[in-house]
Amino acid sequence: MSTYKNAVEVEIRERRLGSVLNYHGDLESLINKSKERSLCANCANYEQCGNCGQENAATLTTWIKDSVVINHSPIGCGLDSIIYAASVRENAEGQDRTVKRLSTNLQEKDTIYGASRKLEETIDEAVKRFSPRVIFILSSCVMGIIGDDLESVANEKEAEHQIPIVPIYCEGFKSKMWSSGFDAAYHGIFRKLVREPKKKQTDLVNVFNFSGVDRLSELLGKIGLRTNYVTAFSTLEGIAEMSEATCSAQFCDTLSSYITTVLEEKYGVTKVKNAPPFGLKWTDDWLKEIGELTGRREEVLQVIDREHKRIEPELEKYRNILRGKKAFIMTGDQFAFQLANAVKDLEMEVVGITTLHHDQVPDGKDEYGALDKYRDDHGNFGKVNVCAKQPFQSFKIMKDANPDVLICRHPGVENVAIRLGIPVVPEGDKNFSIAYDGLIKLAKRITRALRTKKVITNLSQHIKLPYTDWWQNEIDDPYYFERT
């Protein structure tokens, strides 16, 4: 059955992928139960916090060059614009640093009379102020309830202004999996901006990334390949020609398994099946697959040999520092296992892996994902949790694991570790740890973080946790509130 449906919206992850927010146990059981799709999808009956899919959709659209993103929502939904305004400066190295975001600022009366007119005026204002080449409209919970006809507004304004206007259906209340927002954005991008292929570009590789700068072009350039880096800082032309690439590589399946599967199904752009290149062997395997797909097998073997020799002395130096140190990983579903694999290459001990959600059946079901590969390479792992950042649970899970360092990707997770006196390596959006140079960079960053142990411990001793003694000391099970 085709993953892509010719509809304005893509199905949310709970329905499409059987995604869950709750699991604790070992990796083998997680994989097996996922294959049977038998994990409890509705067990997390108490949530302290969460994210919104609209924000994830914004991640993928805000940084597309010459775009304007309109939040068709109350003003508060666009709060992430402030974060982007700050983080784009960090990540934009040599790129346009302006964040062009507008909000229709929906009010109470708009929920009664509708807000299509407001949206039209905001589109006109966007064109007047910024002369964009593309406009994205992000839907919101309020818009979902009042039911404005985004398609009609977009089509009319597209004809008037002669630029693509792309509605993205990412109402936060639709899905508890905030990564559904990635799929919503990619669906809109695919149906409105990706063109029918004119010719295959045999040296072109799509690289799907969250945000941040390009960290793979140099490596792939060594085997004569060009990267089409999407969607952060990509051009409309780059997006349009995704369909002509030979293959699609990704930083993380959780981000882009939908779009890479759709490109494979519709246009024969092969999805790289090996887990993304985090750690030595995984980078080798990933490169070898790309070499096979692009007819560069020999060149890849030479590059692997050279890269190993190049980084070996420094890698050994850091292994001698980090060997046996305990790491806890807390990030997105597949990404957590990618980082855990890199950590194992530094000869550290992984004492806990927490993913923020889990897709039971990823798009493109027969692929060799990071979870299977981690199990195959390192054996079963006993301490896997799925926990959507909930601080009240994370605090217990992390305390029990007692790591030397936490490696995390999402803002808001660090403070739980710091309260426990655990140094943190924030992975952020920069994908520092990818491929050969990334492994060295990860080692350097962990080494630096470990040096903060004294100050972090000191801080933790002066912090009062917001939880009762009952929760802190009498209850052992972090999943105490789980519905059984």
Ligand code: SF4
């Ligand atoms: S969950 Fe709904 S109301 Fe909240 S930020 Fe997301 S779209 Fe806006």
